[in-house]
Amino acid sequence: DIQMTQSPASLSASVxxxxxxxCRASQVISNYLVWYQQKPGKVPxxxxxxxxxxxxxxxxxxxxxxxxxxxxxxxxxxxxxDVATYYCQKYDAVPWTFGQGTKVEIK
Amino acid sequence: xxxxxxxxxxxxQPGGSLRLSCVASGFTVSNKDIHWVRQAxxxxxxxxxxxxxxxxxxxxxxxxxxFTISRDRSKNTVFLQMNNLRVEDTAMYxxxxxxxxxxxxxxxWGQGTLVTVSS
Numbered sequence: 001d002i003q004m005t006q007s008p009a010s011l012s013a014s015v016x017x018x019x020x021x022x023c024r025a026s027q028v029i030s031n032y033l034v035w036y037q038q039k040p041g042k043v044p045x046x047x048x049x050x051x052x053x054x055x056x057x058x059x060x061x062x063x064x065x066x067x068x069x070x071x072x073x074x075x076x077x078x079x080x081x082d083v084a085t086y087y088c089q090k091y092d093a094v095p096w097t098f099g100q101g102t103k104v105e106i107k
Numbered sequence: 108x109x110x111x112x113x114x115x116x117x118x119x120q121p122g123g124s125l126r127l128s129c130v131a132s133g134f135t136v137s138n139k140d141i142h143w144v145r146q147a148x149x150x151x152x153x154x155x156x157x158x159x160x161x162x163x164x165x166x167x168x169x170x171x172x173x174f175t176i177s178r179d180r181s182k183n184t185v186f187l188q189m190n191n192l193r194v195e196d197t198a199m200y201x202x203x204x205x206x207x208x209x210x211x212x213x214x215x216w217g218q219g220t221l222v223t224v225s226s
Contacts, residue, residue: 001168032211034212034213036152038152043216043217043218043219044144044152044201044203044213044216046210046214049210049211049214050211053210055212055214056208056209056210085151087151087152089152089154089212091205091211094165095154095165095167095168096142096154096157097154098151098152098153099151100151101151101152
């Protein structure tokens with residue numbers, strides 16, 4: 001099975017900072033990648049699909065890029081409401097494996 | 108309005124069985140792929156199972172042979188039958204729909220239901 005590896009596991013940044021999270025697949029998955037945001041005690045929320053397409057209603061400070069094996073989620077200007085854990089997930093084929101998550105906090 | 112509402116879950120002894128339900132509204136479960144995802148306490152998300160619109164199913168290796176996903180079209184509901192439960196199955200279980208509106212990925216989720224396996 002294809003493994004999904006996120007880095008870093010956690011990060012702390014200041015409000016207004018640019019934040020980048022990386023997700024690497026152990027094999028090529030084209031652009032079959034989504035990103036979710038999960039706030040503490042809440043249900044995950046879909047942010048981005050097809051590696052770079054913003055889900056309707058998601059703020060434009062979120063963006064995704066990449067194809068093949070290497071992907072990034074960028075928050076262009078971190079806001080207090082962005083405190084959450086972010087997960088990538090592949091959907092090229094089963095199993096739809098998740099990355100282990102990246103916890104984002106405010107410094 | 109698209110919605111997924113979960114029922115079931117609770118405390119169960121190791122080796123026991125539970126059935127989780129995911130009741131859909133605003134769309135027909137026959138036409139969409141529905142997933143189950145779980146999250147152990149303090150841990151990350153783990154994909155569990157999928158039932159396709161065409162009734163094919165797949166499972167994570169960790170639950171294969173013990174869990175069964177199914178669908179009742181008359182009730183517009185997807186089920187997860189969990190047998191021979193283990194302590195390590197303790198988690199919040201979520202159902203999610205793939206591309207229920209316009210996108211790919213799990214764009215709608217149930218509220219989650221807690222399964223605790225303990226003696």
